Amino acid sequence: MTPEIINQxxxxxDERMQAVYTLAEKVATLSTAVLAFxxxxxxxxxxxxxxxxxxxxxxxxxxxxxxxxGSYLVHHSKIEFHRRSINALRNSDTQFVxxxxxxxxxxxxxxxxxxFMSGMILLVIYGWFYA
Numbered sequence: 001m002t003p004e005i006i007n008q009x010x011x012x013x014d015e016r017m018q019a020v021y022t023l024a025e026k027v028a029t030l031s032t033a034v035l036a037f038x039x040x041x042x043x044x045x046x047x048x049x050x051x052x053x054x055x056x057x058x059x060x061x062x063x064x065x066x067x068x069x070g071s072y073l074v075h076h077s078k079i080e081f082h083r084r085s086i087n088a089l090r091n092s093d094t095q096f097v098x099x100x101x102x103x104x105x106x107x108x109x110x111x112x113x114x115x116f117m118s119g120m121i122l123l124v125i126y127g128w129f130y131a
Contacts, residue, residue, distance in 0.1 A: 017101065020109055021078055027116050028071035031064040034123065056126040063119030070111025077105035 042057055080102045088099055 017105075020074060020105070024071040024074040024108070024112055027112050028068050031067040031116055031119065034119065035061060035064045038123065054126060054130045056122045056130070060119045060122035060126060063115045063122060066111050066115030067119060070108040070115055073104040073108025073111065077102045077108060080104065
């Protein structure tokens with residue numbers, strides 16, 4: 001591979017990871033806001049007490065919580081990625097070092113997607129049938 005192709009691959013990977021980091025921030029913000037809003041108004045909108053809330057709203061809360069945890073894992077992997085990159089550059093004789101993201105990045109991004117989408121779907125079901 002030529003140095004130009006290697007640089008293009010590095011830039012593409014960096015852009016992809018940066019897009020996931022930005023998405024993680026936005027999903028965490030949205031999930032936290034939806035959690036706070038629905039927890040505050042769920043009892044008054046459904047006329048139920050906490051133990052009698054429909055299971056869909058409780059599962060939606062769990063989905064949003066999973067999305068927030070996924071966001072944490074993605075951001076933690078960013079810190080770990082930079083630490084590993086610095087150590088690899090420090091211990092390497094070349095200028096080119098390829099570091100793959102840690103397992104937290106991959107697990108976190110799936111938690112983001114599954115948690116947020118399931119939370120939104122369950123919240124719509126709750127609103128459609130119970131609110």
